[in-house]
Amino acid sequence: MQQRTNDEWLADLGAIGPAREDAIADLRPILLDGLRRGLTNWVNTSGPEFAPMAEDFVQEALLKILANLETFAGRSKFTTWAHKITVRVALTELRRKRWQDRSLDDMLSAESPFSRSFAADTPTPERATERTEMMAHLEQIITEELTDKQREAMLLVPIGGMPMSEAADRMGMKRNALYKLLHDARLRVKKRLEEDGLSAESILATFR
Amino acid sequence: MDEQLLPALQRLENMLNMITATEEDECDCAYVDDVMDEIAELMAQGVDIAPLMPAVYHHLQLCDCCHAEVDVLLNILESAETNTTP
Numbered sequence: 001m002q003q004r005t006n007d008e009w010l011a012d013l014g015a016i017g018p019a020r021e022d023a024i025a026d027l028r029p030i031l032l033d034g035l036r037r038g039l040t041n042w043v044n045t046s047g048p049e050f051a052p053m054a055e056d057f058v059q060e061a062l063l064k065i066l067a068n069l070e071t072f073a074g075r076s077k078f079t080t081w082a083h084k085i086t087v088r089v090a091l092t093e094l095r096r097k098r099w100q101d102r103s104l105d106d107m108l109s110a111e112s113p114f115s116r117s118f119a120a121d122t123p124t125p126e127r128a129t130e131r132t133e134m135m136a137h138l139e140q141i142i143t144e145e146l147t148d149k150q151r152e153a154m155l156l157v158p159i160g161g162m163p164m165s166e167a168a169d170r171m172g173m174k175r176n177a178l179y180k181l182l183h184d185a186r187l188r189v190k191k192r193l194e195e196d197g198l199s200a201e202s203i204l205a206t207f208r
Numbered sequence: 209m210d211e212q213l214l215p216a217l218q219r220l221e222n223m224l225n226m227i228t229a230t231e232e233d234e235c236d237c238a239y240v241d242d243v244m245d246e247i248a249e250l251m252a253q254g255v256d257i258a259p260l261m262p263a264v265y266h267h268l269q270l271c272d273c274c275h276a277e278v279d280v281l282l283n284i285l286e287s288a289e290t291n292t293t294p
Contacts, residue, residue, distance in 0.1 A: 038284035076245035200224035
């Protein structure tokens with residue numbers, strides 16, 4: 001395998017003909033090996049199903065790399081940048097597989113802390129009333145301060161634990177747009193909680 | 209405490225923690241993606257990015273996807289140091 005500088009990678013992958021084919025042939029095993037070493041906490045990288053899955057990820061990543069060569073800023077090694085793109089492709093697909101059995105409707109109903117009673121199993125009726133009132137207050141804040149889309153995002157990501165990339169896909173948005181939507185939502189709720197004299201600690205203390 | 213209450217409380221706590229950590233200005237996923245290869249190389253060299261890039265560090269505390277991608281990239285770079293492959 002030929003060792004290349006960043007400029008040589010860019011020149012060869014941007015060329016037409018054998019230089020490009022050779023560079024792709026050299027980059028492919030680097031990316032495959034990276035996935036095998038990097039994804040150990042996500043999948044069984046020594047199992048028989050890993051190799052074909054990794055080949056698919058790398059194939060898709062190579063297309064993205066070749067289409068975006070001009071965006072490489074040169075602040076890292078070229079191979080690190082290429083690994084970054086491959087990792088994004090792989091994790092997006094692995095998250096999709098992990099969450100494929102969870103429907104959006106189920107998530108939106110089942111994951112809401114407002115959909116269950118916190119009043120059960122409380123030591124005293126006064127405590128039960130306190131919990132019920134706190135949840136009603138929180139629900140009111142979320143209803144009054146957030147748009148439908150922001151509420152949906154809050155239920156899926158911070159409450160439901162769905163990864164941002166998967167939630168964005170289900171909501172028909174880019175991940176970046178979802179982050180901005182959630183940021184606006186978090187900021188609005190934070191300001192309202194402060195106006196109402198509430199803190200995360202004081203709210204959680206009601207339920208402990 | 210009832211068994212159903214605990215996961216519901218954890219979900220509530222997750223939401224409240226994220227709200228508490230919210231800052232007026234936060235960098236987004238696109239910005240973090242732009243610098244992810246650079247910060248992973250710095251982290252692999254043992255550099256603490258919290259004081260160096262506080263906005264990126266803060267984003268990584270709030271965004272599970274970017275956090276996971278940095279972790280995997282770091283795994284690749286750190287394991288490369290013990291191998292010969294880049």
